[in-house]
Amino acid sequence: MYCRNCGNEVSEKAVMCVACGTPPNAGNKFCPNCKAETTPGATICMKCGVALKADNPVTGESKDWLTALLLCIFLGGLGIHRFYTGHTGIAIVQLLTLGGCGIWALIDLIMIIVGSFKDAKGNLLVKK
Ligand SMILES: [Zn+2]
Ligand SMILES: [Zn+2]
Structure with missing residues (x-):
């Protein structure tokens, strides 16, 4: 280029x-x-x-992997990690259903751990 x-x-x-x-x-x-x-x-x-x-180049706004992981572990049932990564709509649903009774939060937690969780813009979380 x-x-x-x-x-x-x-x-x-x-x-x-x-x-x-x-x-x-x-x-x-x-x-x-x-x-x-x-x-x-x-x-x-x-x-x-x-x-x-x-x-902005895509890399500039990536969310921090560790922050999302900790939010999901401690506040996953409230969908806080989804608010953090910009999935506000899903986050509200998770908040109302307590993380799909914990199952949804657990799935998100696994996705974050294996590194396949993406933020609302489609960027993978970055491990700093
Ligand atoms: Zn130049
Ligand atoms: Zn041209």
Whole structure:
């Protein structure tokens, strides 16, 4: 991909552009796909049609695995770990049913332990 700030070619996984020192996704001047200049605020590249999103890389907002685990162990019956991970709707249902009489909380606990629990945005929990 290309740096959205200066158009320099950067690795897909790069957290920072070596040429200009900003996160490659932070800029809004160049298309990451074809390097064409884009207007700030554009949501799509006029040249290649790729979607342009200036905002947060997926990794920035991941929830903490240990926090979710502890919340699930101690307050799982109240769905607190679901509030924490952003599943507010499910959390309210769990709160009203006391974690599906404990079974739902237990399933969530197992999913958190094996590392397959995802937050509301679909990101896996991160072990810090
Ligand atoms: Zn750059
Ligand atoms: Zn493009």
